[in-house]
Amino acid sequence: MSAKLPSCGTLENALVCIVDDDDSVRRSLARLFRSARVPAETFGSAQAYLDRLVHDGPVCLVLDLCMPGLDGLELQQALANRDAQIVFLTGHGDVPTCAGAMKAGAVDFLTKPVDDERLLAAVERGLIRSLEARDARTRRSSARALLNSLTPREFEVMQRVIAGLLNKQIAADLGTAEKTVKIHRGRVMEKMRVTSVVDLVRVAQTAGVGPITSQV
Helix, strand or coil, X not given: CCCCCCCCCCCCCCEXXXXXXXXXXXXXXXXXXXXXXXXXXEECCHHHHHCCCCCCCCEEEEECXXXXXXXXXXXXXXXXXXXXXXXXXXXXXXXXXXXXXXHCCCCEEEXXXXXXXXXXXXXXXXXXXXXXXXXXXXXXXXXXXXXXXXXXXXXXXXXXXXXXXXXXXXXHHHCCCHHHHHHHHHHHHHHCCXXXXXXXXHHHHHHCCCCCCCCC
């Protein structure tokens, strides 16, 4: 697997977490990932994984479906707001369960026994997806921090700027002077650290803010 991973350290600090109540399965999978030079940790239950501190790096779980306590699908639901990705590996899968797991965002749904190369490829996809999710969250957080630096009036002006309105249109809509809008617009560009409307639109979209053309 190491030969297939992206170069330049893009998956630095990646971790595979094996969550299965069968000790022999955990040992076997741990050996597989060690042979592929992929860091891996094992957990005998879903709760044991949840009790672990959140890993600061890309994470992919190789997750059993049927376990005492929280089962695999319940753990998937508990991790819905995390960047960790999931590859299900089970001996008890069926079509509806597989479809539900994939719809909820699983990378793959594999059955035991599994081909090593297929599992490694699925985990690699999961780690890449986890990295992409982390990067997207970082960009979103940064964009929102810039957005929070705006005053309420600057925010109103920004929403109309990204809608493509001219200064005089914004002034008429907000009931203020065009000169005042121009000043606010300049401050928006400065605080949002952009030099063009195109870049402002991009940062606003990343922060989850859309345009508005009128207060009415």
